[in-house]
Amino acid sequence: QKEVEQNSGPLSVPEGAIASLNCTYSDRVSQSFFWYRQYSGKSPELIMSIYSNGDKEDGRFTAQLNKASQYVSLLIRDSQPSDSATYLCAVNQAGGTSYGKLTFGQGTILTVHP
Amino acid sequence: GAVVSQHPSRVICKSGTSVKIECRSLDFQATTMFWYRQFPKKSLMLMATSNEGSKATYEQGVEKDKFLINHASLTLSTLTVTSAHPEDSSFYICSADGQVGVTQYFGPGTRLTVL
DSSP states (O other): OOOEEEOOOOEEEETTSOEEEEEEESOTTOOEEEEEEEOTTSOOEEEEEEOSSEEEEETTEEEEEETTTTEEEEEESSOOGGGOEEEEEEEEOOSGGGTTOEEEOOOEEEEEEO | OOOEEEEOSEEEEOTTOOEEEEEEESSSOOSEEEEEEEOTTOOOEEEEEEETTSOOEEOTTOOTTTEEEEEEETTEEEEEEOSOOGGGOEEEEEEEESSTTSOEEEOOOEEEEEO
16 A cells, blocks of 8 residues: 555644645655645645655745655745645655556645734 | 636535536646545545546546546546435545646546535
Protein backbone atom coordinates (compact mmCIF):
# COMPACT_ATOMS: atom_id res chain seq x y z
CA GLN A 1 0.00 0.00 0.00
CA LYS A 2 1.53 3.24 -1.15
CA GLU A 3 1.00 5.85 1.56
CA VAL A 4 1.41 9.56 2.04
CA GLU A 5 1.38 10.78 5.62
CA GLN A 6 0.75 14.27 6.92
CA ASN A 7 0.14 15.67 10.36
CA SER A 8 -3.55 16.54 10.28
CA GLY A 9 -3.05 19.48 12.63
CA PRO A 10 -4.58 21.89 13.11
CA LEU A 11 -1.45 23.97 12.80
CA SER A 12 -1.95 27.46 14.14
CA VAL A 13 0.52 30.27 13.45
CA PRO A 14 0.36 34.02 13.98
CA GLU A 15 0.15 36.36 11.02
CA GLY A 16 3.60 37.09 9.60
CA ALA A 17 5.16 33.89 10.91
CA ILE A 18 6.52 30.95 8.93
CA ALA A 19 4.22 27.95 8.60
CA SER A 20 5.96 24.62 8.11
CA LEU A 21 4.02 21.70 6.67
CA ASN A 22 5.50 18.22 6.44
CA CYS A 23 4.80 15.08 4.45
CA THR A 24 6.37 11.63 4.21
CA TYR A 25 5.75 9.01 1.58
CA SER A 26 6.34 5.28 1.44
CA ASP A 27 6.94 4.58 -2.27
CA ARG A 28 10.65 5.09 -2.82
CA VAL A 29 10.31 5.26 -6.62
CA SER A 30 7.92 8.23 -6.56
CA GLN A 31 8.99 10.89 -9.03
CA SER A 32 6.80 13.96 -8.62
CA PHE A 33 5.53 15.77 -5.57
CA PHE A 34 2.85 18.39 -5.24
CA TRP A 35 1.33 20.68 -2.67
CA TYR A 36 -2.30 21.65 -3.10
CA ARG A 37 -4.30 24.16 -1.08
CA GLN A 38 -7.98 23.46 -0.47
CA TYR A 39 -10.38 25.96 1.00
CA SER A 40 -13.49 24.61 2.69
CA GLY A 41 -16.07 23.54 0.12
CA LYS A 42 -13.71 24.10 -2.81
CA SER A 43 -11.55 21.83 -4.93
CA PRO A 44 -7.75 21.65 -4.56
CA GLU A 45 -5.59 24.36 -6.08
CA LEU A 46 -2.00 23.66 -7.08
CA ILE A 47 0.53 25.60 -5.00
CA MET A 48 3.85 23.99 -5.78
CA SER A 49 5.36 21.07 -7.64
CA ILE A 50 8.83 19.66 -7.06
CA TYR A 51 10.70 16.88 -8.80
CA SER A 52 14.35 17.13 -7.66
CA ASN A 53 16.06 17.06 -4.30
CA GLY A 54 16.53 20.44 -2.70
CA ASP A 55 14.49 23.60 -2.43
CA LYS A 56 12.15 25.27 -4.87
CA GLU A 57 10.90 28.75 -4.16
CA ASP A 58 7.87 30.56 -5.57
CA GLY A 59 6.98 33.82 -3.90
CA ARG A 60 6.22 33.17 -0.24
CA PHE A 61 6.22 29.40 -0.76
CA THR A 62 9.21 27.08 -0.61
CA ALA A 63 8.97 23.36 -1.25
CA GLN A 64 11.73 21.09 0.01
CA LEU A 65 12.32 17.53 -1.17
CA ASN A 66 14.59 14.88 0.30
CA LYS A 67 14.17 11.63 -1.60
CA ALA A 68 16.64 9.74 0.59
CA SER A 69 14.48 10.47 3.63
CA GLN A 70 11.25 10.24 1.60
CA TYR A 71 10.23 13.60 2.92
CA VAL A 72 8.72 16.70 1.36
CA SER A 73 7.80 19.92 3.07
CA LEU A 74 6.19 23.27 2.35
CA LEU A 75 7.21 26.51 4.03
CA ILE A 76 4.95 29.53 3.89
CA ARG A 77 6.71 32.76 4.79
CA ASP A 78 4.90 35.85 6.06
CA SER A 79 1.75 33.82 6.64
CA GLN A 80 -1.52 35.64 6.04
CA PRO A 81 -5.03 34.88 7.31
CA SER A 82 -5.94 34.11 3.69
CA ASP A 83 -3.49 31.20 3.83
CA SER A 84 -5.80 29.46 6.29
CA ALA A 85 -6.85 26.28 4.47
CA THR A 86 -6.17 22.58 4.27
CA TYR A 87 -2.87 21.75 2.58
CA LEU A 88 -2.69 18.46 0.72
CA CYS A 89 0.54 16.71 -0.11
CA ALA A 90 0.30 14.55 -3.24
CA VAL A 91 2.77 12.10 -4.70
CA ASN A 92 2.83 10.86 -8.26
CA GLN A 93 3.21 7.10 -8.48
CA ALA A 94 5.67 5.88 -11.02
CA GLY A 95 5.80 2.78 -13.12
CA GLY A 96 3.37 0.46 -14.87
CA THR A 97 -0.31 1.28 -14.84
CA SER A 98 0.09 3.61 -11.87
CA TYR A 99 1.92 6.22 -13.88
CA GLY A 100 0.13 9.58 -13.57
CA LYS A 101 -1.97 8.72 -10.52
CA LEU A 102 -1.72 10.90 -7.46
CA THR A 103 -1.83 9.62 -3.92
CA PHE A 104 -2.92 12.25 -1.42
CA GLY A 105 -2.13 12.66 2.23
CA GLN A 106 -4.95 13.35 4.63
CA GLY A 107 -4.16 17.06 4.64
CA THR A 108 -2.95 19.53 7.26
CA ILE A 109 -5.33 22.20 8.45
CA LEU A 110 -3.53 25.53 8.75
CA THR A 111 -4.97 28.46 10.66
CA VAL A 112 -3.25 31.84 10.52
CA HIS A 113 -4.54 34.12 13.24
CA PRO A 114 -4.24 37.92 13.18
CA GLY B 1 -4.15 28.18 -18.99
CA ALA B 2 -4.99 24.67 -17.71
CA VAL B 3 -8.62 25.32 -16.84
CA VAL B 4 -10.92 22.44 -16.00
CA SER B 5 -14.65 22.90 -15.64
CA GLN B 6 -17.32 20.70 -14.10
CA HIS B 7 -21.05 20.75 -14.51
CA PRO B 8 -23.22 20.86 -12.54
CA SER B 9 -21.61 22.43 -9.49
CA ARG B 10 -24.36 21.21 -7.22
CA VAL B 11 -27.11 18.65 -7.64
CA ILE B 12 -29.83 17.33 -5.39
CA CYS B 13 -31.68 14.22 -6.48
CA LYS B 14 -34.01 11.58 -5.16
CA SER B 15 -32.81 8.14 -4.19
CA GLY B 16 -32.84 5.75 -7.15
CA THR B 17 -32.22 8.33 -9.85
CA SER B 18 -29.09 8.68 -11.97
CA VAL B 19 -26.91 11.75 -12.10
CA LYS B 20 -24.41 12.69 -14.80
CA ILE B 21 -21.44 14.95 -14.08
CA GLU B 22 -19.37 16.46 -16.89
CA CYS B 23 -15.70 17.34 -16.72
CA ARG B 24 -14.11 19.44 -19.47
CA SER B 25 -10.59 20.65 -20.09
CA LEU B 26 -11.15 24.09 -21.61
CA ASP B 27 -7.77 25.09 -22.98
CA PHE B 28 -5.83 21.88 -23.36
CA GLN B 29 -6.32 18.30 -24.45
CA ALA B 30 -6.40 15.88 -21.54
CA THR B 31 -4.64 12.59 -22.12
CA THR B 32 -6.06 11.31 -18.89
CA MET B 33 -8.83 12.42 -16.57
CA PHE B 34 -9.26 11.30 -12.99
CA TRP B 35 -12.36 11.15 -10.84
CA TYR B 36 -12.14 11.64 -7.09
CA ARG B 37 -14.62 11.57 -4.25
CA GLN B 38 -14.21 13.50 -1.04
CA PHE B 39 -16.26 13.06 2.11
CA PRO B 40 -16.42 15.84 4.73
CA LYS B 41 -13.12 16.40 6.52
CA LYS B 42 -11.47 13.61 4.55
CA SER B 43 -8.89 13.63 1.83
CA LEU B 44 -9.48 12.93 -1.84
CA MET B 45 -10.00 9.32 -2.78
CA LEU B 46 -9.31 8.33 -6.37
CA MET B 47 -12.26 6.49 -7.89
CA ALA B 48 -11.09 5.87 -11.45
CA THR B 49 -8.68 6.84 -14.17
CA SER B 50 -10.13 7.64 -17.57
CA ASN B 51 -8.26 7.64 -20.88
CA GLU B 52 -9.81 8.94 -24.07
CA GLY B 53 -11.28 6.17 -26.20
CA SER B 54 -10.69 3.35 -23.73
CA LYS B 55 -12.37 1.86 -20.71
CA ALA B 56 -11.82 3.50 -17.37
CA THR B 57 -9.64 1.86 -14.75
CA TYR B 58 -11.40 1.70 -11.41
CA GLU B 59 -9.75 1.66 -8.00
CA GLN B 60 -10.31 -1.26 -5.70
CA GLY B 61 -13.69 -1.12 -4.02
CA VAL B 62 -15.29 1.23 -6.58
CA GLU B 63 -18.24 -0.35 -8.37
CA LYS B 64 -17.81 0.18 -12.10
CA ASP B 65 -21.47 -0.57 -12.80
CA LYS B 66 -22.57 2.09 -10.36
CA PHE B 67 -20.11 4.78 -11.38
CA LEU B 68 -20.11 4.83 -15.17
CA ILE B 69 -17.30 6.77 -16.79
CA ASN B 70 -17.14 7.80 -20.42
CA HIS B 71 -14.19 9.65 -21.94
CA ALA B 72 -15.43 10.32 -25.46
CA SER B 73 -12.98 13.04 -26.43
CA LEU B 74 -9.72 14.61 -25.31
CA THR B 75 -11.63 17.41 -23.60
CA LEU B 76 -14.64 15.68 -22.05
CA SER B 77 -15.18 12.94 -19.50
CA THR B 78 -18.46 12.12 -17.78
CA LEU B 79 -19.26 10.34 -14.55
CA THR B 80 -22.74 8.90 -14.13
CA VAL B 81 -23.83 7.84 -10.68
CA THR B 82 -26.50 5.24 -11.35
CA SER B 83 -29.34 4.50 -8.95
CA ALA B 84 -27.95 6.97 -6.46
CA HIS B 85 -28.49 6.42 -2.74
CA PRO B 86 -27.92 8.74 0.23
CA GLU B 87 -24.54 7.14 0.92
CA ASP B 88 -23.40 8.36 -2.52
CA SER B 89 -23.78 11.95 -1.32
CA SER B 90 -20.33 13.45 -1.57
CA PHE B 91 -18.11 16.01 -3.29
CA TYR B 92 -17.03 14.66 -6.67
CA ILE B 93 -13.97 16.24 -8.26
CA CYS B 94 -12.36 15.58 -11.60
CA SER B 95 -8.86 16.41 -12.69
CA ALA B 96 -7.17 16.46 -16.07
CA ASP B 97 -3.62 15.60 -17.01
CA GLY B 98 -2.35 16.97 -20.31
CA GLN B 99 0.78 14.90 -20.24
CA VAL B 100 1.20 11.61 -18.39
CA GLY B 101 3.03 12.09 -15.15
CA VAL B 102 2.79 15.88 -15.15
CA THR B 103 0.62 18.12 -13.03
CA GLN B 104 -3.06 17.41 -12.61
CA TYR B 105 -5.44 20.34 -12.73
CA PHE B 106 -8.65 20.07 -10.80
CA GLY B 107 -12.16 21.06 -11.70
CA PRO B 108 -14.25 23.03 -9.18
CA GLY B 109 -16.12 19.95 -8.02
CA THR B 110 -19.73 18.80 -7.94
CA ARG B 111 -21.57 18.47 -4.66
CA LEU B 112 -24.09 15.64 -4.88
CA THR B 113 -26.86 15.28 -2.32
CA VAL B 114 -29.11 12.25 -2.58
CA LEU B 115 -32.31 12.50 -0.58
